[in-house]
């Protein structure tokens with residue numbers, strides 16, 4: 001029987017990844033934006049533009065966070081926070097935490113998503129707000145997000161030190177690790193405003209949909225038409241984000257929420273990396289109205305939707321199986337399973353069911369395959385003129401392979417011999433028969 005611990009990378013890897021996140025990610029966000037918006041999506045052109053002036057050239061292209069950028073971010077954040085607080089939603093219980101708590105949420109994500117997109121598109125339609133303004137100030141917005149989110153993470157660290165919201169908190173004894181991985185699992189403002197739901201879902205994931213629509217509108221206003229490549233890219237990204245909000249309560253059971261604490265790694269990532277890097281294929285397409293032709297556009301669209309559906313179905317299958325305590329059908333049959341017991345950090349013995357059939361019988365993290373392929377298909381409309389639009393797919397592949405390792409390590413330490421049994425029954429980690 002294993003005991004659940006806060007398994008993360010070794011301090012050495014944590015220091016290295018924190019240093020690189022801190023030092024490389026912010027300039028990368030700016031370089032990515034600059035290349036997509038001002039250098040035709042060509043990393044070579046950016047290199048040539050900057051080479052002669054060196055560091056000073058880079059300093060020159062880094063936009064200062066302007067008042068307009070701060071206003072856009074503040075209005076958006078306040079609007080999303082208000083929707084999170086005031087929209088009605090079903091009461092949903094999250095999974096039991098390592099300290100034995102059960103967080104409670106209000107499931108109003110679909111409504112917040114619908115209200116956000118309707119308001120945004122409505123404001124554009126009735127000329128109340130011009131989304132092109134967001135695109136035109138994108139560099140300043142990313143710059144403001146980089147600094148603002150860093151300050152936000154410092155505040156999270158201080159809150160974790162002096163006013164933690166629950167017993168799922170505490171220091172590792174190392175300030176760097178505490179700041180990087182976070183102090184609290186479920187930080188809240190008051191009793192109900194969940195900070196991770198805000199940063200990950202309502203700010204980060206919502207910004208993905210809002211920016212996808214922004215890019216579409218910008219291309220339409222610049223060229224007087226919408227290329228089929230942009231349409232396919234936007235539809236697929238919106239299908240993905242719609243799926244996310246449809247399944248948001250399920251997301252509250254995943255590693256991001258149930259295991260990763262609210263620190264720099266997850267919060268800065270959701271506040272900065274999601275709006276900039278995750279939306280980057282669309283950012284590229286704004287100035288590249290590529291015509292795919294109806295047939296190719298449809299093939300890509302169908303393949304992308306299929307991948308997003310399979311990814312959704314993997315998550316749904318696991319959650320349905322857990323929700324019904326294994327009393328459900330998986331691919332038309334009674335599921336095969338392992339009853340795994342473990343000990344919580346308070347010493348209580350509990351059991352979980354591990355599904356070993358359906359998608360979860362193909363590989364232990366098969367759901368990452370359609371996730372990566374889905375991202376590939378919404379990037380494919382950019383064709384192969386430049387590498388940079390594919391950066392997200394490459395990044396996602398590395399992230400998910402690392403995540404599979406982290407999850408395996410955590411589950412091995414939590415379930416011990418039961419996880420070993422699962423690995424014997426389902427030997428592949430991600431790609432059936434290959435890896």
Ligand code: NDP
Nearest residue numbers: 253254255256311315318352353354355360367368371407
């Ligand atoms: P999940 O949290 O959904 O699944 C892993 C957890 O499920 C494990 O920690 C374990 O938790 C439980 N589990 C593992 N194996 C089994 C099994 N056989 N039967 C039942 N339960 C099991 O994983 P992720 O959070 O990584 O992924 C969730 C979704 O988010 C996926 O669709 C993924 O593709 C997507 N994602 C997208 C990312 C992006 O940046 N685009 C990044 C990460 C994920 P327990 O302790 O409860 O047993």
